[in-house]
Amino acid sequence: MKPQSMLFTIYGDYVRHYGNEIWIGSLTRLMGEFGLSEPAVRAAISRMLRQGWLESRKIGNRSYYSVSERGKKRLEEAAARIYKVESDLWDGKWCIASYNIPEERRALRDQLRKELGWMGFGMLTTSTWISPNNLADRIKELTEAHEITEYVEIFSADHLGWSDPKQLVQKCWNIEEINAKYREFIDAYRAEYEALGEKLSLREEVADSHCFVEKTKLVHQYRKFLFIDPDLPLELLPELWLGKEADELFQNYYQMLNPGAVRFFETVYEGAPH
Structure with missing residues (x-):
């Protein structure tokens, strides 16, 4: 997992719900859970500052980083698509x-x-x-x-001719490849989801740090579909479409991991003093 991409996930799924700003010490600690060193985290933050995704400010000798307006917009668009509700009916346009x-x-x-x-x-x-x-x-x-x-x-x-709408979709998107990626996602996470469900039903202890790491990795992997899945209306999808199954698995596993993940984040998170 690239540090810059992981930072987007942490800001999108956690920091933006906590005032949008975080102390760099908290960030390096959170990223350290994924085996990333402090220099790697600082280098990724510098890149994101240069690219206009982040903004920084200093209070005393501490640095705090927040998402820029441009970054906020991108995170909101991503969240709207990742945590989407059912699509409207297509108007044919x-x-x-x-x-x-x-x-x-x-x-x-x-x-x-x-x-x-x-x-x-x-x-x-x-x-x-x-x-x-x-x-x-x-x-x-x-x-x-x-x-x-x-x-x-x-x-x-x-569209007046000549392909029918589903043929037009086949010309513009590699639907088989997208379906194969969804199959990989389902295969990778189904067993993990079921194993965690069993542990929780037996009231076995699951560390909050484990939930944080696994939920963040889950969102990180699922976010990749934003770059390949065009979010087509139901009418244009093939009969065998794995996107819905993958989405249900993602939502269910996410909900299972979320309480522990949030508890862990809150123990590490430090925002700027008011």
């Missing part, structure tokens, strides 16, 4: 983003592609990306933030 960014701004073009993929868009052609979800406002924000509105067009459209 496709959100389309088409761009023509000049070669000298190639880095921005690559960044836009990454962001589109993260939002759940699929690539129909090299510079035309589609989603069955209404993401027009998100695209507007993104293109305004990167100052590339002159190179991007956004549409909400009906």
